[in-house]
Amino acid sequence: MNKKQLEVMKNGKGFIAALDQSGGSTPKALAAYGIESNEYSSEAQMFDLVHQMRTRIIKSPAFTKDHILGAILFERTMDSLVDDMYTADFLWDRKGIVPFLKVDKGLAELQDGVQVMKPIPNLDDVLSRAVKRNIFGTKMRSVIKEANETGIKRIVDQQFEIGMKIVGYGLVPILEPEVDIHCPEKKRCEQIMREEIISRLRQIDETVRLMFKLTIPDENNFYAPLMHDPRVVRVVALSGGYTRNEANNKLAQNSGLIASFSRALAEGLSARQSDQEFDTVLGSSIASIYEASIA
Known part of the structure; x- marks a missing residue:
């Protein structure tokens, strides 16, 4: 674990940029960026285009450590280059921004009101490569749609079980049990989930370091107890x-909770914009998210 990066993530002012759109979400991300599906004819072309978009964001003069603490990458992005450097090295060596890696393979079918993660059969290989690529931590997402205690416990158990494996590689996992913002019992889901998380935290050694990425709660400062746990480096919020x-x-309205936005960060950006227009829009987005994160 890189101690300088740990210090940035624990005590720095700013937020985490989520640049980890995967195969399923990439077409939507490109469409929002102004590139329609008829402009590419293969998966390889699609990923080349989204890497160009991510590279444009990362290299923008608006994208700096003054506002951004970390960036979450997709696996292909980790293995791709920015100015002849692997993306994680460019982020840290050139920008002072801590690199994370998305490791999940998507969501299983809905059961007991939740969608756990699909199996990750090549996780050991991915984690080994992440260490070689100088990645600091990982991120993995599952989704809660109903206030079902059995399902929510399964979600939290899976997140912690895989998270502890990731810790074994010297990486800091971001556990992301997202509560769907459209859930009619969202507040109850958050209550059940927080209880399960606190219970699991008490079962692990205080030397373990992990993070959480959670939906902004209905009750302000609801996740303060997690922030005060010695095992928790940071709690960040998804835009959802x-x-x-x-x-x-x-x-x-949530003290100490910082952003880890994807769609909200890229909102308003377009492949058709000039570099000046692009940098201005991105700079405005970053400034507003930063201000909300340090409020």
Whole structure:
């Protein structure tokens, strides 16, 4: 574990940029960026285009350590180059931004009101390569859609079990049991989930370091008990389908909770923009998310 990067993530002011769109979400991300599906004819071309988008964001003068603590990468992005450097090295060596890696393979079918992660058969290989690529930590997502205690326990158990394996590689896992913002019992889901998380935290050694990426809660400062746990480096928030303004407003009401936005970060960016226009829009987005994160 890189101690300098740990210090940045634990005590730095700013937020985490989520640049980890995977195969399923990439077409939507490209469409929002102004590149339609008829403009590429293969998966390889699609990923080349999204890497160009991510590279443009990362290299922008607006994308700096003054506002951004870390960036979450997709596996192909980790293995791709930015100015002849692997992406994680470019982020840390050139920008001072801590690199993370998305490791999950998507969601299983809905059962007991939740979608756990699909199996990750090549996880050991991915984690070994992540260490070689100088990745600091990982991220993996599952989703809660109903206030089902059995399902939520299964979600939290899976997150912790895989998370502890990741810890064994010297990486800091971000556990992401997302609560769907459209869930009619969202507050109850958050209550059940927090209880399960606290229970699991008490079962692991205090030397373990991990993070959480959670939906902005209905009750302000609801995740403060997690933030105060010695094992927890940081608690960050996903935008979850809220617009950037909605997410920022909700985030600002939660002291200590910082952003890890994807769609909200890229909102308003277009492949058709000039570099000046692109940098201006991105800079405005980054400034607003930063302000909400330090409120």
